[in-house]
Each structure stands twice: as C-alpha cells, then as structure tokens.
Amino acid sequence: MPVNHALPLAALILLGGCMTAGGDRPIPVSATPANGPAADYPVVVGEPFTIGDTTWTPTDQMNYDAVGYAGVAGEGVVGVTAAHKTLPLPSYAEVTSLETGKTILVRVERRGPMVNDTLVELSRDAASELGMTAGQRVAVRLRRTNPPESDRALLRQGEQVPERMATPEALLKVLRRKLADQSPLLTPPPMPPGAAPDTAKSGSQVPSVMAVSVPPSEPIARTQPVPEPKAELKSGQVAKGDHVVQVAAFSVAASARAVASKLKGHVAACGKFSCVRMGPFANRAQAAAALEKARTAGYSDARIQRAD
Incomplete structure (x- = not known):
C-alpha cells in the first residue's frame, strides 16, 4: 500500500507548535501535578x-x-x-x-x-x-x-x-x-552513674513492639504487703503449678541482676536474654501483690504467669 510521507511531517509541525508560545518560549507537554493521586507515587x-x-x-x-x-x-x-x-x-x-x-x-x-x-x-x-x-x-x-x-x-x-x-x-x-499481652521485653530503667547501659531487644522481625515505662520519680506506697516466695531459688527454677511475676528481660545479665536485687526477685534464662522474675507464689492472689510492686517500680507490662 502507498505510504503518505506527509503525515509524520505534519505531526512534527503540530507538535512543534504546541511546544512553543510567544515565539520561542517552551511549554511542557505534561507536568507532574503538585497535588493529586500522582503525588503519592512512587511508593x-x-x-x-x-x-x-x-x-x-x-x-x-x-x-x-x-x-x-x-x-x-x-x-x-x-x-x-x-x-x-x-x-x-x-x-x-x-x-x-x-x-x-x-x-x-x-x-x-x-x-x-x-x-x-x-x-x-x-x-x-x-x-x-x-x-x-x-x-x-x-x-x-x-x-x-x-x-x-x-x-x-x-x-x-x-x-x-x-x-x-x-x-x-x-x-x-x-x-x-x-x-x-505482647512480649514482656522492656528497656531497662535509668542506670546509676558508671553502670553500663543496656537495651532490651525483641529479636523479632515483625512490626509488633514492646511497651516501655519510665519509673516514677517518687515511689507509690503499697497498701498490701508482698508475700515472700515459697523458697529461695538460685537459678530461677520453679515447680509446676506455681505462679511467678515476669518483670522484664535484658540483654545484659548485670542489668537484670541489679533489677532483680532491687525487687527481691531472681534472674532466669530466657533464650539469649536474662529475665527478671518474682516468686514463685502458691496462687495468683499472692502473686498479685508482687505484680503491683513491679508495676509501681515502673514496669507497667509486668505480668503473672504460671511456671508450667
């Protein structure tokens, strides 16, 4: 079939006319809008x-x-x-x-x-x-x-x-x-001068996060005494059926020991972290007083859990 060579030339002339205004000043053929759906791209x-x-x-x-x-x-x-x-x-x-x-x-x-x-x-x-x-x-x-x-x-x-x-x-x-109910891992409270800082880590790659609380400047008085644990523990081992208070977890064992000493708790291994726990207690009611003590100390995400 015959080819009309005039059409491409006409298109170029028309395009050239659209690209200029007032002689030789160029006008963009298209421009990205300052606002509008296109402003959300690229994502x-x-x-x-x-x-x-x-x-x-x-x-x-x-x-x-x-x-x-x-x-x-x-x-x-x-x-x-x-x-x-x-x-x-x-x-x-x-x-x-x-x-x-x-x-x-x-x-x-x-x-x-x-x-x-x-x-x-x-x-x-x-x-x-x-x-x-x-x-x-x-x-x-x-x-x-x-x-x-x-x-x-x-x-x-x-x-x-x-x-x-x-x-x-x-x-x-x-x-x-x-x-x-999320991971109880917490960042530690402010360390005393000269102590090594510590940061608790989740070890997770999903976007759920841990809660962190800042201890109050003045302790809040408790109205209920904290019962003593049933027995002295050396390694955080508890008997099945007992209740413990999971306070926090630290990546530096020294920080965990300092918090455990302050709360009269103990340190237990939690994978690559050192967990601070209080107890064991015979029942949940006894553990509730220890939970209040931990939360008063600034660990608002402390929780009671069964050893088994």
Missing part, C-alpha cells in the same frame, strides 16, 4: 535495616494493624505526618489513642523511629491533634487504611482531615489487653 518500600540487634523489613502490608507506643518528633517535622519502620512511604494510617479512643488520620512519610520500643513517631501537628504533648508517650493502635482522595489531598498539603469516629470503650479494652 517506596525500602531495604531491611537494623536497630541494635533487631532487623526490620519494610513490607507493603495492606492489612497492617498493631498496638504499641507513639512518640513525638522534633520541631523540624511539619504536617500531620508520621514515621514508621515497615510501612511503605508514603502510606496512610489511622492512629488511635488507647487512653481516650480518639482517632486521627496521618500520612506516613518517614522511616523511623530509630528505637525498637516505639511503634510510631508523630509530627507535632499530628501529636497535638491526638492530644499528646512534646516528650509524651501514649499507647496507640496503628492501622493502615486507604482514605478517599479528598483526605489524602488535605494531608499532602499539611492540613488536618475531618475527625474520625471515636473508638468505643469495649474495643479499647480489647486493644489494651492485646498490648499488655
């Missing part, structure tokens, strides 16, 4: 990275739903944004305070926080919207979501979105229990 997952001895592997997990603790970022971070260790960048998530049930929507834009015991780091604006202040840590639920474009656009512009429905108390109780 970056990233390579695994290590904090201490814990390796975190970013994944594009659509149904991500976890509980942990939220911290507040420094002053240089703006917008209603958040930092997370494994969620894609950018992505969107709902953050719920387990204290009040208030829920906000944030845009996850940064990798972090670079500590193992914090689930998410909120910008000052996001923290303020959730009711947090600088330096505060709050138990939260973090759930990845797929918000409408209108909400995405507001967050990309650094603005807040309409307030989410508050989480009912019945669900908050379930989430608080989930947080309490």
Whole structure:
C-alpha cells in the first residue's frame, strides 16, 4: 500500500507548535501535578535495616494493624505526618489513642523511629491533634487504611482531615489487653552513674513492639504487703503449678541482676536474654501483690504467669 510521507511531517509541525508560545518560549507537554493521586507515587518500600540487634523489613502490608507506643518528633517535622519502620512511604494510617479512643488520620512519610520500643513517631501537628504533648508517650493502635482522595489531598498539603469516629470503650479494652499481652521485653530503667547501659531487644522481625515505662520519680506506697516466695531459688527454677511475676528481660545479665536485687526477685534464662522474675507464689492472689510492686517500680507490662 502507498505510504503518505506527509503525515509524520505534519505531526512534527503540530507538535512543534504546541511546544512553543510567544515565539520561542517552551511549554511542557505534561507536568507532574503538585497535588493529586500522582503525588503519592512512587511508593517506596525500602531495604531491611537494623536497630541494635533487631532487623526490620519494610513490607507493603495492606492489612497492617498493631498496638504499641507513639512518640513525638522534633520541631523540624511539619504536617500531620508520621514515621514508621515497615510501612511503605508514603502510606496512610489511622492512629488511635488507647487512653481516650480518639482517632486521627496521618500520612506516613518517614522511616523511623530509630528505637525498637516505639511503634510510631508523630509530627507535632499530628501529636497535638491526638492530644499528646512534646516528650509524651501514649499507647496507640496503628492501622493502615486507604482514605478517599479528598483526605489524602488535605494531608499532602499539611492540613488536618475531618475527625474520625471515636473508638468505643469495649474495643479499647480489647486493644489494651492485646498490648499488655505482647512480649514482656522492656528497656531497662535509668542506670546509676558508671553502670553500663543496656537495651532490651525483641529479636523479632515483625512490626509488633514492646511497651516501655519510665519509673516514677517518687515511689507509690503499697497498701498490701508482698508475700515472700515459697523458697529461695538460685537459678530461677520453679515447680509446676506455681505462679511467678515476669518483670522484664535484658540483654545484659548485670542489668537484670541489679533489677532483680532491687525487687527481691531472681534472674532466669530466657533464650539469649536474662529475665527478671518474682516468686514463685502458691496462687495468683499472692502473686498479685508482687505484680503491683513491679508495676509501681515502673514496669507497667509486668505480668503473672504460671511456671508450667
């Protein structure tokens, strides 16, 4: 068939006309919009990275739903944004305070926080919207979501979105229990001058985190005496059926021994960690007083467990 050589030439002339305005000033044929769905791409997952001895592997997990603790970022971070260790960048998530049930929507834009015991780091604006202040840590639920474009656009512009429905108390109780039942590994309390610092590690590569509590400046008086354990233990061995209080776990045995001495407990081997335990006690009621003592000392995630 005959080929019309004039058509390509006409197309080039037409394209050249579209590329100039006012003589020789070029006009882009297409440009990436400052806002809009294209502003959320490309989505970056990233390579695994290590904090201490814990390796975190970013994944594009659509149904991500976890509980942990939220911290507040420094002053240089703006917008209603958040930092997370494994969620894609950018992505969107709902953050719920387990204290009040208030829920906000944030845009996850940064990798972090670079500590193992914090689930998410909120910008000052996001923290303020959730009711947090600088330096505060709050138990939260973090759930990845797929918000409408209108909400995405507001967050990309650094603005807040309409307030989410508050989480009912019945669900908050379930989430608080989930947080309490997570790994009991804790970071240690402040060490005395001259002592070697220690950091507890989860050894996990999944994005669940450990709770950490800061001991109060003044001890709280107990109204119930702590019963003495049934027998002196040397290696943390307990008889089946006994109850113990699992206080914390440390990667440095010396730190575990210092806490055990303070709480009149003992140290038991927990894999590659040294666990501080109190007991054994004959029943759960007796162990409850020891649990109160451990939590008063700042170990809010201490828990009672059976030896068997």
